[in-house]
Amino acid sequence: MTWFIDHLDDVQARTLQHVYLAGLPLVLGLLIALPLGWLARRYKPLYAPFTAGFGLLYTIPSLALFVLLPGLLGTKILDPVNVVVGMTLYTVALLVRTVADGLGAVPEDVQQAATAMGYTRVKRFFAIELPLAVPVISAGLRVAAVSNVSIVSVAAVLGIPQLGLFFTDGFARAFYDPLVVGIIACVVLALFFDAVIVLATRALTPWLRATGARS
Amino acid sequence: MIPGIIDWLTDPANWSGPDGVPAHLFEHIWYCALALLVAAAVAIPVGLAIGHTGRGRFLAVNLAGAARAIPSLGLLFVLVLWLFPKLTGDSAFLVPTLIVLVVLAIPPIMAGAYAGVEGVDPAARDAALGMGMTGGQVLRKVEVPCALPLIFSGLRSATLQVVGTATIAAVVGTGGLGRFLIDGQKVQDFPQMASGALLVALLALGLDLLLALVQRGVVSPGLTGRTVRRGNTPVDVEIDPAGRTVDAPAR
Numbered sequence: 275m276t277w278f279i280d281h282l283d284d285v286q287a288r289t290l291q292h293v294y295l296a297g298l299p300l301v302l303g304l305l306i307a308l309p310l311g312w313l314a315r316r317y318k319p320l321y322a323p324f325t326a327g328f329g330l331l332y333t334i335p336s337l338a339l340f341v342l343l344p345g346l347l348g349t350k351i352l353d354p355v356n357v358v359v360g361m362t363l364y365t366v367a368l369l370v371r372t373v374a375d376g377l378g379a380v381p382e383d384v385q386q387a388a389t390a391m392g393y394t395r396v397k398r399f400f401a402i403e404l405p406l407a408v409p410v411i412s413a414g415l416r417v418a419a420v421s422n423v424s425i426v427s428v429a430a431v432l433g434i435p436q437l438g439l440f441f442t443d444g445f446a447r448a449f450y451d452p453l454v455v456g457i458i459a460c461v462v463l464a465l466f467f468d469a470v471i472v473l474a475t476r477a478l479t480p481w482l483r484a485t486g487a488r489s
Numbered sequence: 490m491i492p493g494i495i496d497w498l499t500d501p502a503n504w505s506g507p508d509g510v511p512a513h514l515f516e517h518i519w520y521c522a523l524a525l526l527v528a529a530a531v532a533i534p535v536g537l538a539i540g541h542t543g544r545g546r547f548l549a550v551n552l553a554g555a556a557r558a559i560p561s562l563g564l565l566f567v568l569v570l571w572l573f574p575k576l577t578g579d580s581a582f583l584v585p586t587l588i589v590l591v592v593l594a595i596p597p598i599m600a601g602a603y604a605g606v607e608g609v610d611p612a613a614r615d616a617a618l619g620m621g622m623t624g625g626q627v628l629r630k631v632e633v634p635c636a637l638p639l640i641f642s643g644l645r646s647a648t649l650q651v652v653g654t655a656t657i658a659a660v661v662g663t664g665g666l667g668r669f670l671i672d673g674q675k676v677q678d679f680p681q682m683a684s685g686a687l688l689v690a691l692l693a694l695g696l697d698l699l700l701a702l703v704q705r706g707v708v709s710p711g712l713t714g715r716t717v718r719r720g721n722t723p724v725d726v727e728i729d730p731a732g733r734t735v736d737a738p739a740r
Contacts, residue, residue, distance in 0.1 A: 333693040335653030337670055338686030345490035345683060420558050427560040431660055432674070438562055445566040445661075453570070457563040464558035 277451035285440075289459055292436040295357045295429070296422040297467065302358075303365025304415065310366070311373025312399065324370055331367035336360065336425045340432055357429045364425065365418045372414030376407030405478065412475040419467040423460055437463070493680035494687060503684075508668070510688065516664035517692065520583075521651045524590030528647065532595045533640065536602025540636070541628050546603065553596035561654050565589045569661045586658040593654055594647040601643015605636025634709055641704040645697055652693040666692065 278285065314324040334342075343349070343356040380403045388402045430438025440456030443449075476483070497503060504510050539545050568585035576584055609632050617631040633640075659667025669685025672678075 330694070332649050333697060334690045335656045335686070335693065337653070337656045337667070338689045341670055341674075341682045341686045345679070420554070424558065424560045427562050428657055430562065431657065431671070438560070441560070441563045441566050445570065448570055450567070450570065453563055453567050457560060457567070460560040460563065461555070461558045468554075 278455050281452075281455075285455060285459060288435060288437050288439060289463065291354075292423070292426060292438075292460075292463060295354060295434075295436050296361065296419070296426045296463070299358055299361030299365050300415065300419055300422060300467070302362045303369055303418065304411075306362070307366050307369035307373050308404075310370045311377060314370065314374040315377045321374060325374060328367045328370045331363050336364075336428050337431060339363070340429055340434075352433055354434055357426060357434055361422050361426060365422065368418045369411070369414050372411055373407070376410030376414075377403055379410060380406045408475060408478050409482070412471055416468055416471050419471060420464045423464040423467060427456070427460055490679070490683060494683050497680040497684045498687075513664055513666050513668050514688065514692065517652070517655055517666045517689075520586060520590065520655050520658070520663070520665055521648070521696075524587050524651055524655075525594055525644070525648060527587070528591045528594035528651075529598055529644065531591075532598035532643075533602050536599040536640075536643075537606055537628065537633065537636075539599075540603035540606025541624070541632060543607075549599060549603065553599060556592055556596050559592070561589050561593055562657055562660075564592065565658065565661060582658075582661055582663045585661070586655070586663050589658070590651050590654060594651050597646040597650065598640075598643045601639045601641070601646070602636065605639030605643075606632045608639065609635040635712065637708045638704070638712060641700065641708070645700045645704075648696050648700060649693050652689065652696060656689050 310324060310328070314321045339360040340356055341351070343360055344351045344353065347356065347359065349355050384402065384406065385398065388398045393401065426436055427438030427441060429436065430442045433439075433442075437456050437459050440452040440459075444451065444453035444456065506512070535549070539549050565585060568588055569582070572585050573581050606628075613631055613635060614627060617627045622630065655665050656667035656670060659665055659671040666685055666689045669688070670682050673681035673685060
């Protein structure tokens with residue numbers, strides 16, 4: 275406990291770095307996965323190659339990805355950009371399928387009703403289909419958020435600053451305090467991301483509470 | 490970068506001895522297989538029981554969520570520091586690694602099992618009960634066969650995570666393909682690191698394809714061919730008939 279209080283500045287700085295490395299890819303991944311998922315839904319023959327193809331990104335282990343990306347991007351191995359790009363790839367890999375399935379779960383009669391009311395295809399997507407797909411997309415985003423926090427800590431093996439450095443520090447000195455503080459901080463951060471997504475989903479889907487029947 | 494990898498991978502010196510590719514590949518597969526077997530032996534019965542009875546779902550979902558939030562690297566270091574003085578020889582590194590991999594593999598396998606049983610068409614279950622099957626028979630003859638696609642998707646998701654995370658175990662001195670990444674980093678040997686990374690990705694891909702083939706052989710043809718669950722990659726988020734999603738987590 276005293277170690278935690280003595281190193282409050284460190285914990286704070288590394289938590290912020292961790293938020294950046296795990297959080298930015300979530301946003302970027304979602305922004306990339308939305309049009310890809312829409313394409314996979316709009317053009318049926320694309321569904322299988324898109325979901326299978328992006329799923330393949332998962333077979334690359336995180337440590338391997340962090341090592342290989344500098345060679346592909348021309349960045350230095352300690353550059354945090356590698357982590358952001360790697361985590362964005364994982365997020366996209368997960369969300370393309372989620373977005374496609376979420377959009378596919380929008381009832382046909384709702385879409386027809388919107389078309390009959392004069393919605394253009396673009397307006398129908400943003401005003402009808404996307405909002406109705408939010409619960410499914412957010413479920414996928416929650417999985418991505420929690421695992422991102424854990425995967426980012428692996429980058430500490432290469433020396434990229436974030437909460438994972440407490441693990442390597444503590445292990446190198448056979449000293450439990452930083453290890454325990456790092457693990458707790460990671461779990462709290464994962465729960466925080468999860469809570470933010472749940473709250474955002476609630477705010478975006480008021481009709482689910484109004485009826486009270488579905489969750 | 491590419492010529493360096495090709496040079497490294499075609500150098501016969503890297504393919505023999507205790508630090509060669511075959512030896513580390515074998516170690517890697519051995520750790521993963523052991524961890525997956527232990528995890529499946531725990532998670533599949535528990536998952537089936539939850540899906541069959543509908544009880545304990547809330548507890549299981551939350552425990553699995555919490556397990557997923559624990560960073561594997563931190564857990565590994567704590568376990569090594571704690572268990573190292575208590576164990577001797579190779580098991581001092583092996584046991585902590587296996588515990589981390591099992592903790593990692595249980596949530597997706599369990600989620601696949603209970604989601605699979607929950608998603609069984611109620612009509613099929615009713616028909617089985619109407620034919621006079623007991624609860625155990627319904628589970629064995631109807632629910633498990635119908636749940637196999639999702640059980641496999643959970644297993645494949647777990648396999649990908651375990652193969653990737655077993656790489657990290659090399660940090661604490663365990664063998665496996667991660668050695669090339671860690672040893673290469675110490676001497677700034679980039680071709681060695683990249684080759685190791687490539688080998689791990691290929692292994693993950695190979696095991697996933699192997700499981701996909703097993704799945705194709707084991708799952709009843711009546712369940713495949715008209716569902717969207719037929720793809721060759723593990724399903725990470727499934728939508729069950731009620732429109733909720735159940736997740737077999739990302740790595």
